[in-house]
Amino acid sequence: EIVLTQSPGTLSLSPGERATLSCRASQSVSSSYLAWYQQKPGQAPRLLIYGASSRATGIPDRFSGSGSGTDFTLTFSRLEPEDFAVYYCQQYGSSPSITFGQGTRLEIK
Amino acid sequence: EVQLVESGGGLVQPGRSLRLSCAASGFTFDDYAMHWVRQAPGKGLEWVSGISWHSDSIAYADSVKGRFTISRDNAKNSLYLQMNSLRAEDTALYYCVKGITMIVVVVQNDAFEIWGQGTMVTVSS
Numbered sequence A: 001e002i003v004l005t006q007s008p009g010t011l012s013l014s015p016g017e018r019a020t021l022s023c024r025a026s027q028s029v030s031s032s033y034l035a036w037y038q039q040k041p042g043q044a045p046r047l048l049i050y051g052a053s054s055r056a057t058g059i060p061d062r063f064s065g066s067g068s069g070t071d072f073t074l075t076f077s078r079l080e081p082e083d084f085a086v087y088y089c090q091q092y093g094s095s096p097s098i099t100f101g102q103g104t105r106l107e108i109k
Numbered sequence B: 001e002v003q004l005v006e007s008g009g010g011l012v013q014p015g016r017s018l019r020l021s022c023a024a025s026g027f028t029f030d031d032y033a034m035h036w037v038r039q040a041p042g043k044g045l046e047w048v049s050g051i052s053w054h055s056d057s058i059a060y061a062d063s064v065k066g067r068f069t070i071s072r073d074n075a076k077n078s079l080y081l082q083m084n085s086l087r088a089e090d091t092a093l094y095y096c097v098k099g100i101t102m103i104v105v106v107v108q109n110d111a112f113e114i115w116g117q118g119t120m121v122t123v124s125s
Helices: none
Strands: A004-007 A010-013 A019-025 A034-039 A046-050 A063-068 A071-076 A086-091 A104-108 B003-007 B010-012 B018-025 B032-039 B045-051 B058-060 B068-073 B078-083 B092-102 B112-115 B119-123
Touching: A004 A086, A010 A019, A019 A034, A019 A086, A019 A104, A034 A063, A046 A063, A046 B112, A071 A086, A086 B045, B003 B092, B018 B032, B018 B092, B018 B119, B032 B078, B032 B112, B045 B068, B045 B078, B045 B092, B058 B068
Parallel strands: A010 A104, B010 B119
Antiparallel strands: A004 A019, A019 A071, A034 A046, A034 A086, A063 A071, A086 A104, B003 B018, B018 B078, B032 B045, B032 B092, B045 B058, B068 B078, B092 B112, B092 B119
16 A cells, blocks of 8 residues: 655645645555645545646646656645645555545644 | 535444445536545545446455445435444544546546535444
């Protein structure tokens, strides 16, 4: 099973700043089957990025994903107040299991 | 509008069973794989199980294999999760999730496009 490790655990930034979240896999993620989700308190997760770099429907272009192999990144070009939430990466390229990272909390500084 | 509505959660004693249901609408249900994902209180996300559009690819997390059974009824646009031999560690909010890939061949090769609001399962004596 592929283990995903996200860093940092918590990131404190201000609106308007650029943010970079990291997701490292214990082995290579095939076909860049890597996704990112946003979850706000009391809400279901929302898909942001799939295939490592493709934005899901309706996701603004300030969100971007990159990476391949074992190292992936979610970047916010400029943080908006509504972006402060918990972010999870997920790999879906390896049988038998789909796995998630433990999450990164993005909080307002 | 795409919508997923879960039901069937509740309080159950360890060792007992529970069946979750998910009613889907707003999309062609039998074109997509469906999944269950759970989240224990205050914890992260855990994929539980997935089923392909035609039920020919089914997979489970090791933590539930042999105890949980996923199924779907395309005529009713519904997804199910039969949970047997429940344990305290199964306590979680269970989300019904629509895959993003049309006609996926291997159910694990799928990201999660649309999520329901979840149904809470509490296993306690």
